[in-house]
Amino acid sequence: MADDHTRVQDFFTTRAADWDTRFPDDGPAYAAGVDALGLRVGDAVLDAGCGTGRALPALRAAVGAQGAVLGVDLTAAMLDSAVRAGRDRSGALILADVARLPLRSRSLDAVFAAGLISHLSHPGPDLAELARVVRPGGQLALFHPIGRAALAARHGRPITDDDLRAEHNLRPLLARSGWLLGTYTDEDDHFLALAVRTR
Template sequence: MTDDRTHVQDFFSVRAADWDSRFPDDGPAYTAAVEDLRLRRGDAVLDAGCGTGRALDALRAAVGPEGTVLGADLTPAMLETAVRAGRDRSGALLLTDVARLPLRDRSLDAVFAAGLISHLAHPGPALRELARVVRLGGQLALFHPVGRAALAARHGRAITDDDLRAEPRLGPLLAASGWRMDAYVDEDHRFLVRAERVG
């Protein structure tokens, strides 16, 4: 295991038990972001970096009982919290690195990723791996329940243009990884980027 993966696991392991209680009002924002992904009944979707599985119920509602919902996370404690919350009933949970997914090429219709991009030590390869498992024309949603400025303020920092999630940086990164950015929203109450898998 690389130091980067260990750092992520250490960060989230100590926060897993009370993660949901720290952000109790995020549910509607997750639901709205899933709706923006425009999933269809029967689709196969991955929640990449699913954490405690807060998006899994909304994803299951979107694809229906005939659809496939997967949640992948690197941190066992986060997945254990998801199971305790009963969210494993909405999707199968995978303990795995999103940069090395145990999935077939083009086996998914969409990927939902809440907060993931900020925790990727090597975002390019991870975004290429997500592209590998999504069919052409499939969708990617990069989401956070607060925007860049609000998140920076929460951590006592100023927003900067070299932030990976800044549109001038993220657009080319997505393009180089097999995605075309279709929408970019960065408001105090939400960050949402939607991209399409292109050839």
């Protein structure tokens, strides 16, 4: 696991400084992804693998001043970029592994996770850890600002059936991890899988 963590940290550390400038047009997609969660004023929400915190302002707007917004990331350089962008004003930033969250069980109403699933060392247990911190009936949004086919094309590789984000793989993975997949959208301009925490 340490090697996986080191690989992820190395990947994002070298890209943290210019991450936002590489993807300057993702803001509306992030806002729409957050909106799909249906957050209410006063809710407590986690941005898991928050990176530079691009979702944090939209999450704060959704839950209001009464709500709680947390951003967790494994890479210090990404959190530093979030602070430089002023996004720490929208939520508390925590350097932590989503596989071992420093949060009480059932303490959150929702989790937003942009681009996270492909970087999880152990997707099943890691998604179960996200389920642990969400109350029954709470929601999980697995999001990406572009769909699977567009992302594969960006990286110069074909889309494959073994992709964890493919619905036929994601649905049973989520079910084994304490989530029930509801809405599944995979289009060129965004990917969004919404799941509910089961009892």
